[in-house]
Amino acid sequence: MARKTRLTRFALSAAVVAAGGLLAGCASDDTSLTYQTDYSNHRPLKVVGYPSAGSLETVQKAVWRLADGDTDGLAALAVDDKQADATARNWVKTFGAAAKDDVTADFYDEGSVRQVVVLYFAGSGQIKEIEARIGEDDTWGLTLAEPDPAEAKAKPTWAPPKPGGSGSRTSGTPSEN
Incomplete structure (x- = not known):
């Protein structure tokens, strides 16, 4: 049972790290974010x-x-x-x-x-x-x-x-x- 819990925790940790990496890859740089903010704030x-x-x-x-x-x-x-x-x-x-x-x-x-x-x-x-x-x-x-x-x-x-x-x-x- 303890081994199964450790495997589950490891799988969860790996999933969190992978998801974090994917989200970081999708994040906008400052220039892109500024442009998007400007765009939404103006006619x-x-x-x-x-x-x-x-x-x-x-x-x-x-x-x-x-x-x-x-x-x-x-x-x-x-x-x-x-x-x-x-x-x-x-x-x-x-x-x-x-x-x-x-x-x-x-x-x-x-x-x-x-x-x-x-x-x-x-x-x-x-x-x-x-x-x-x-x-x-x-x-x-x-x-x-x-x-x-x-x-x-x-x-x-x-x-x-x-x-x-x-x-x-x-x-x-x-x-x-």
Whole structure:
């Protein structure tokens, strides 16, 4: 009887260790958990065009940082930090309140290394052109080079008044098409 009890305990212990190993293998890393939490705490981004996985995630994070008023988080998305802090402050001041409402991102170009994106803020009617691209560290980020508040809030002259109005371009730059 004692031998049977020891075997049962051993089997139970082995099962617990195996289950713990499986659960540890399924656990999310911090980045994934942060993204999932951000996703569930914000309005979904409406998308037009053909983003890459990297450009889509970067633009989504940018809209979340705008909505949260998180200038440091937005500046952290910069591919070059020379003017990132000032630009992030300008963008949050200009578009932060509007980013809490519905936002549509219209993705242009093919997106393997860079994509021009036009953000349409439904509640305010504001329109903002941004650029997502791969930086020197081979990760996606944003070009944050608008330290002048007037430049930061300027509406793009080439963009259609509504998302998808001219269709996403697959070649050339938005100003060329």
